[in-house]
Amino acid sequence: MGEIKIQTSIAILILIIVSLILLMWIGGWECKNDSECGEDEICTVRHICYKPEISEKIIYTTENKYTTAAFILGICIILATFILRKKDLKLFKKR
DSSP: OOOOOOOHHHHHHHHHHHHHHHHHHHHTOSOSSGGGSOTTOEEOTTSOEEOOOOOOOOOOOOOOOOHHHHHHHHHHHHHHHHHHHOTTOTTSOOO
């Protein structure tokens, strides 16, 4: 089989061209991290400074108040005990 030989000068030339393309690509970035952007801006994945729109959000907080429900349940339990304690209640028939 034939051997493929690359001369060192051609390899060095290819490496120089690739490194120049890489440097031009990285040099075209607007930012590399958030500190290189302006105030209230972030550096995106595409290396562009972007100022995000902050939409106002209203957060509703509700407190769980179970006192009235507990009061009604307590009254129902007390009424149930009075009803079931009656001796003339025909729920339990004596035979």
